[in-house]
Amino acid sequence: MKQFTPSKSYIRVAIGTPLIQLGNIEANRDAIASLYNKASKNNTSLVVFPELCITGYSIGDLLQSSSLLNRTEDALMHLASLTNDANSAMIVGLPLRMNNALYNCSAFLADGEVKGIVPKMNLPTYKEFYEKRWFQIWDEQPTTTKIGNQVIPFGSVLFALDGVNIGIEICEDVWVARPPSESLIARGAQIICNPSASPEMVTKADYRRQLIANTSARLVCGYIYAGADPSESTMDTVMSGHGLIYQMGRLLAERPPFSSDEQRLLEADIDIDHIINDRLHDNNFPNDAMSEPITTTIKRSQNDMRQNIDSSPFTPKGSSQEISSRLEEILAIQSYGLKKRLESSGAQKVVLGLSGGLDSTLSLLVAVRTAKIRNMNPQDMILTLTMPGEASSKRTQNNAQKLAIALGVENRVIVIGQLVNDQLLAMSHSNHNQDITYENTQARMRTSLLFNTANTEKAIVLGTGDLSELALGWCTFNGDHMSAYNVNGSVPKTLVKYLVRHEAVLQAKLAQQILLDILDTPISPELTKAKGNSISQKTEDLVGPYELHDFFLFHFIRWMESPEKILYLANVAFKDSYSPALVKQWLNVFLKRFTTNQWKRSVMPDGPKVGSVSLSPRGDWRMPSDIDASTFTSQLV
Numbered sequence: 001m002k003q004f005t006p007s008k009s010y011i012r013v014a015i016g017t018p019l020i021q022l023g024n025i026e027a028n029r030d031a032i033a034s035l036y037n038k039a040s041k042n043n044t045s046l047v048v049f050p051e052l053c054i055t056g057y058s059i060g061d062l063l064q065s066s067s068l069l070n071r072t073e074d075a076l077m078h079l080a081s082l083t084n085d086a087n088s089a090m091i092v093g094l095p096l097r098m099n100n101a102l103y104n105c106s107a108f109l110a111d112g113e114v115k116g117i118v119p120k121m122n123l124p125t126y127k128e129f130y131e132k133r134w135f136q137i138w139d140e141q142p143t144t145t146k147i148g149n150q151v152i153p154f155g156s157v158l159f160a161l162d163g164v165n166i167g168i169e170i171c172e173d174v175w176v177a178r179p180p181s182e183s184l185i186a187r188g189a190q191i192i193c194n195p196s197a198s199p200e201m202v203t204k205a206d207y208r209r210q211l212i213a214n215t216s217a218r219l220v221c222g223y224i225y226a227g228a229d230p231s232e233s234t235m236d237t238v239m240s241g242h243g244l245i246y247q248m249g250r251l252l253a254e255r256p257p258f259s260s261d262e263q264r265l266l267e268a269d270i271d272i273d274h275i276i277n278d279r280l281h282d283n284n285f286p287n288d289a290m291s292e293p294i295t296t297t298i299k300r301s302q303n304d305m306r307q308n309i310d311s312s313p314f315t316p317k318g319s320s321q322e323i324s325s326r327l328e329e330i331l332a333i334q335s336y337g338l339k340k341r342l343e344s345s346g347a348q349k350v351v352l353g354l355s356g357g358l359d360s361t362l363s364l365l366v367a368v369r370t371a372k373i374r375n376m377n378p379q380d381m382i383l384t385l386t387m388p389g390e391a392s393s394k395r396t397q398n399n400a401q402k403l404a405i406a407l408g409v410e411n412r413v414i415v416i417g418q419l420v421n422d423q424l425l426a427m428s429h430s431n432h433n434q435d436i437t438y439e440n441t442q443a444r445m446r447t448s449l450l451f452n453t454a455n456t457e458k459a460i461v462l463g464t465g466d467l468s469e470l471a472l473g474w475c476t477f478n479g480d481h482m483s484a485y486n487v488n489g490s491v492p493k494t495l496v497k498y499l500v501r502h503e504a505v506l507q508a509k510l511a512q513q514i515l516l517d518i519l520d521t522p523i524s525p526e527l528t529k530a531k532g533n534s535i536s537q538k539t540e541d542l543v544g545p546y547e548l549h550d551f552f553l554f555h556f557i558r559w560m561e562s563p564e565k566i567l568y569l570a571n572v573a574f575k576d577s578y579s580p581a582l583v584k585q586w587l588n589v590f591l592k593r594f595t596t597n598q599w600k601r602s603v604m605p606d607g608p609k610v611g612s613v614s615l616s617p618r619g620d621w622r623m624p625s626d627i628d629a630s631t632f633t634s635q636l637v
Contacts, residue, residue: 115153386414
């Protein structure tokens with residue numbers, strides 16, 4: 001098996017926020033060096049420091065002091081020398097003379113030298129800012145400058161660090177209408193670094209978070225924002241040392257404004273694979289490959305993680321209000337999708353099989369919401385059929401019937417035992433042989449009754465199967481696999497539970513109690529005979545835990561991750577729940593079942609897409625039904 005290490009996919013980056021002594025170049029140099037050396041020992045590939053950090057941003061007219069500028073160049077070359085024996089780079093801010101002008105710059109240091117210098121392209125000169133008093137704007141083509149004996153690329157240049165392209169824009173550059181990052185991204189930058197000196201004001205930190213989050217999401221990139229420390233001058237403004245590391249709109253790490261001195265180094269791992277994957281999926285993503293990045297010899301080397309791996313990626317996160325809002329949004333998508341399907345089909349009613357399990361419960365709850373949207377009494381729009389067989393437990397059947405009554409919809413009980421036995425007898429099949437034929441005959445009998453009932457009621461059959469079951473092929477072809485419209489088709493099992501629990505809180509006491517008992521009932525197809533009231537067939541004992549399968553599904557489809565990477569991430573996410581051997585076992589099951597059951601998904605019914613992952617053959621997922629499963633499973637041998 002190929003061994004996955006984080007350095008194959010991730011790059012470790014850091015923000016250093018040095019204590020500034022205004023105009024004390026040597027003290028600032030040493031503070032930068034101390035943080036850089038600490039980060040380098042942590043296998044950090046790139047450390048970003050704030051704007052003009054070698055001198056201090058707020059020294060005013062001293063920026064034009066020849067003595068200070070000479071010492072700044074010396075400090076820069078000293079810092080560059082520190083990178084000679086270190087497998088990491090740094091970006092530092094400084095004022096730099098070039099010919100007859102002074103520029104606000106950031107320098108990229110690696111391999112013992114200054115690899116390149118990027119000037120600020122947008123100089124704020126309004127309110128508290130006076131940058132055009134000292135600096136000129138650079139908006140020309142890249143050129144070179146000279147410091148000592150070294151000739152250095154100068155301009156809007158890119159840097160390559162072990163296959164990762166780095167671009168730089170400085171503070172104000174990200175706040176303007178057309179930021180330089182747009183051009184940098186088109187030229188191949190995957191990470192944008194922003195050395196900044198942004199004064200703090202009321203609500204500005206929130207706006208800054210929104211700006212960097214939206215920029216990283218819109219440009220599909222990693223974004224590192226390094227704000228200047230409060231040790232800058234407070235004569236008219238106060239800096240806060242705000243640091244942000246985002247990946248495609250997702251906050252990876254934050255140094256909050258006015259953090260303590262112990263929090264001067266902020267580290268995170270940015271997943272380059274995710275950035276590449278999303279860009280390849282966007283046919284409109286800009287691609288200007290005219291310029292070559294400046295290369296370094298640095299190799300990504302981390303073998304651990306500085307990123308939280310969510311064990312439940314499909315479920316909403318945040319405050320209770322945020323979670324509730326997200327669940328309401330999902331239910332609205334399902335309900336309005338069903339509303340439109342009813343209108344376009346000309347049907348007035350839906351018929352659904354209500355088993356007492358989670359999936360059919362969610363479909364019923366969505367149908368009730370749809371009736372309310374249409375200003376209809378649920379009794380007039382929804383007909384449920386409960387169809388117990390020999391394997392059905394009293395618990396699930398009782399819950400199904402009681403829930404229908406509690407929600408005010410009609411429920412008809414049709415016992416299918418004899419109908420199934422008649423079919424088995426016609427095929428000369430013993431009902432004592434509980435094989436796949438025995439199980440599927442029950443599922444198809446129920447579906448047949450649903451469609452035939454829908455014909456008599458001028459209704460459509462509402463599907464109940466969820467995304468997780470479709471991924472695993474855990475459904476009977478032309479049985480529970482089929483419907484006229486399936487509102488659960490892009491809802492994974494772990495999310496189904498959240499949605500039902502959310503609805504339970506909103507219901508009256510009786511319906512709430514029933515829903516909570518359904519949530520506590522083991523997941524089962526109930527297709528083999530139970531003993532008494534017990535459920536003898538538990539899905540997760542047969543195909544594996546749904547929390548694992550949903551994790552595998554998310555990373556396999558959303559990010560197109562390799563099996564060895566999924567295995568690594570799952571072991572990190574579930575280290576306290578499952579052994580590595582068990583994770584690998586169920587990942588193999590997932591890969592085999594997923595690849596060998598595409599033929600079922602190729603003819604799955606219509607249904608609304610509610611999240612970033614869908615297996616609709618008309619939308620998100622197209623795969624041949626006869627693909628060789630070993631294409632993926634061989635990577636785990």
